[in-house]
Amino acid sequence: MDSTRKEWLLNALIATALLAVPLWALMANEPFIITLATRIAILAIAAVGLNIALGLGGMVSFGHALYLGLGGYVAGIAAHHAFSGTTVLGLPGTNQMLPIWAIAMILSGAVAGVVGALSLRTSGIFFIMITLAFAQMGFFFTLSWPAYGGEDGLPIFVRNQFPGLNTARPWDMFLLSYAVLIAALILFAMLRAARFGAALMAIRQNPDRAAAIGISPFGIKLVGFIISGMITGLAGAMMADLTRFVSPAMLAWTMSGELIVIIILGGVGRLFGPVAGAAILVGFEVFFGGLTEHWKLWLGLVLLGVVLFARGGLIGLLAGRAQNG
Amino acid sequence: MADPVLDLRGLSKAFGALKATDDVSLTLLPGEIHALIGPNGAGKSTLMGLVSGKITPDAGEVRLGGQDITALSVANRARLGLGRSFQVSSLIPEYSALRNVMLAVQARQGHSYRFLKPVMRDRPLRDEARAILSRVGLDSRASVEAAVLSHGERRLLEIAVALALKPRCFLLDEPMAGLGSEGTARLVSFLQTLRQEAPILLVEHDMDAVFRLADRISVLVYGRIIATGSVDDIRANAQVRAVYLGEETSA
Numbered sequence: 388m389d390s391t392r393k394e395w396l397l398n399a400l401i402a403t404a405l406l407a408v409p410l411w412a413l414m415a416n417e418p419f420i421i422t423l424a425t426r427i428a429i430l431a432i433a434a435v436g437l438n439i440a441l442g443l444g445g446m447v448s449f450g451h452a453l454y455l456g457l458g459g460y461v462a463g464i465a466a467h468h469a470f471s472g473t474t475v476l477g478l479p480g481t482n483q484m485l486p487i488w489a490i491a492m493i494l495s496g497a498v499a500g501v502v503g504a505l506s507l508r509t510s511g512i513f514f515i516m517i518t519l520a521f522a523q524m525g526f527f528f529t530l531s532w533p534a535y536g537g538e539d540g541l542p543i544f545v546r547n548q549f550p551g552l553n554t555a556r557p558w559d560m561f562l563l564s565y566a567v568l569i570a571a572l573i574l575f576a577m578l579r580a581a582r583f584g585a586a587l588m589a590i591r592q593n594p595d596r597a598a599a600i601g602i603s604p605f606g607i608k609l610v611g612f613i614i615s616g617m618i619t620g621l622a623g624a625m626m627a628d629l630t631r632f633v634s635p636a637m638l639a640w641t642m643s644g645e646l647i648v649i650i651i652l653g654g655v656g657r658l659f660g661p662v663a664g665a666a667i668l669v670g671f672e673v674f675f676g677g678l679t680e681h682w683k684l685w686l687g688l689v690l691l692g693v694v695l696f697a698r699g700g701l702i703g704l705l706a707g708r709a710q711n712g
Numbered sequence: 713m714a715d716p717v718l719d720l721r722g723l724s725k726a727f728g729a730l731k732a733t734d735d736v737s738l739t740l741l742p743g744e745i746h747a748l749i750g751p752n753g754a755g756k757s758t759l760m761g762l763v764s765g766k767i768t769p770d771a772g773e774v775r776l777g778g779q780d781i782t783a784l785s786v787a788n789r790a791r792l793g794l795g796r797s798f799q800v801s802s803l804i805p806e807y808s809a810l811r812n813v814m815l816a817v818q819a820r821q822g823h824s825y826r827f828l829k830p831v832m833r834d835r836p837l838r839d840e841a842r843a844i845l846s847r848v849g850l851d852s853r854a855s856v857e858a859a860v861l862s863h864g865e866r867r868l869l870e871i872a873v874a875l876a877l878k879p880r881c882f883l884l885d886e887p888m889a890g891l892g893s894e895g896t897a898r899l900v901s902f903l904q905t906l907r908q909e910a911p912i913l914l915v916e917h918d919m920d921a922v923f924r925l926a927d928r929i930s931v932l933v934y935g936r937i938i939a940t941g942s943v944d945d946i947r948a949n950a951q952v953r954a955v956y957l958g959e960e961t962s963a
Binding site for chain 2: 577578580581582583584585586588589592593595596597598599600601602603604607610709
């Protein structure tokens with residue numbers, strides 16, 4: 388079996404498992420497991436966003452928590468004003484997910500546009516540091532912004548609504564997250580296969596060559612970075628609704644690191660890398676976190692093993708090298 | 713005389729005290745192969761960098777088809793028809809030979825901001841890339857990753873990529889490097905047909921190839937052009953023999 392078919396089979400398996408396990412939990416009345424699966428799905432959406440920048444474009448953003456946090460605060464602030472019946476910038480709050488998602492994505496895209504325009508002129512360690520610096524600015528801003536809880540964070544008393552679903556029920560919230568994850572994965576696959584993806588991946592491998600044939604690296608990378616930020620921003624809004632809480636911790640640099648770890652564990656640039664990575668991370672947190680509070684030490688060892696012996700992450704280990712045809 | 717396709721006027725570039733390019737003027741006429749030769753360290757790479765746009769000159773200008781392109785970026789120059797191959801093979805290593813050429817066709821068309829339609833199902837794009845690959849004799853290797861191709865095949869793929877750009881002129885940076893005598897012979901005859909498509913500015917170390925191909929030769933020494941002329945002129949030029957050919961032909 389060639390590795391492309393192996394990868395599709397593996398992807399189908401992962402997608403099915405992520406649906407089957409919470410379905411079983413629904414039957415067995417284990418809402419905690421449904422919520423775990425929802426967390427995996429939402430983290431995976433955030434990582435699919437980062438995977439466009441990092442996996443396809445080779446842009447190692449160490450600041451994607453900024454977009455996650457932006458999305459989270461959009462959801463939190465909208466719900467806060469809807470709950471208290473007050474306005475923000477002259478607009479009423481809302482407890483509807485769809486407008487919240489739209490605002491979260493537009494705002495994240497705009498901020499990613501500014502961050503990208505300023506940081507994509509650099510590369511390597513400088514790019515990493517500039518993206519980190521912007522995320523830290525966001526972190527300290529939310530920390531010292533008393534209107535929305537400051538360092539205490541902002542609770543969402545009632546989960547925001549989605550037409551036709553009862554989002555307060557874990558299964559409904561899971562289905563919604565799963566559907567958005569599948570949509571994000573389809574978008575990723577389409578971008579990767581299209582001319583845009585061809586240009587973006589070429590720039591990652593050899594920017595000088597891309598420029599020499601007339602493809603300007605800066606513009607392509609900037610557009611990729613903006614799309615990347617928008618998807619991670621959407622995940623942030625959903626994450627805030629899942630935990631019904633948003634705080635500066637969502638913008639912390641450790642969160643940016645976690646997203647990178649997810650992608651490395653799952654497989655950089657691979658379609659289902661973010662899903663596999665998020666499942667590994669959450670799995671570790673639950674199983675080893677129950678045994679010892681030092682579970683991150685064991686995660687670190689696994690990460691070390693992946694970097695040393697399985698560069699393609701879990702997907703690469705099971706399906707072989709990526710085929711770019 | 714026909715208007716030059718590529719026209720370099722008084723180009724200068726210094727790195728500190730080193731004048732890597734010193735008041736270089738040079739023209740590339742329609743249909744010709746103009747070879748640029750010079751000993752190591754003569755400033756050939758800097759001059760190629762100035763023409764391609766990688767390096768900004770301190771003085772002088774670069775004109776393509778009568779248009780001043782001195783202020784344009786590498787990508788914009790390429791889009792205007794400056795087709796460049798690299799001294800060290802510089803391809804997209806994880807892409808197959810076919811995808812390398814497809815990318816060049818895509819770049820020429822200027823349609824890289826297309827987000828939904830899969831490139832591999834883009835028949836016209838594929839077919840054109842395939843036709844170009846078969847022109848350079850690489851059709852049987854179309855699906856092989858560039859990183860896995862042999863050195864000679866990569867040089868041919870470089871040419872295929874340059875062809876796909878349908879440029880107004882070719883800028884070939886040592887295309888024969890490391891090819892061996894048989895490969896060189898094949899490439900020489902190929903370049904003879906390539907010149908009918910667009911004139912070629914050829915930087916090359918292989919003297920035999922240069923003498924067989926070039927209509928005009930310019931000799932670069934310490935950043936200056938010390939002579940420009942036909943093959944016979946250059947062979948006969950005493951100064952050129954002293955600084956350059958003397959060491960080469962006796963070797």
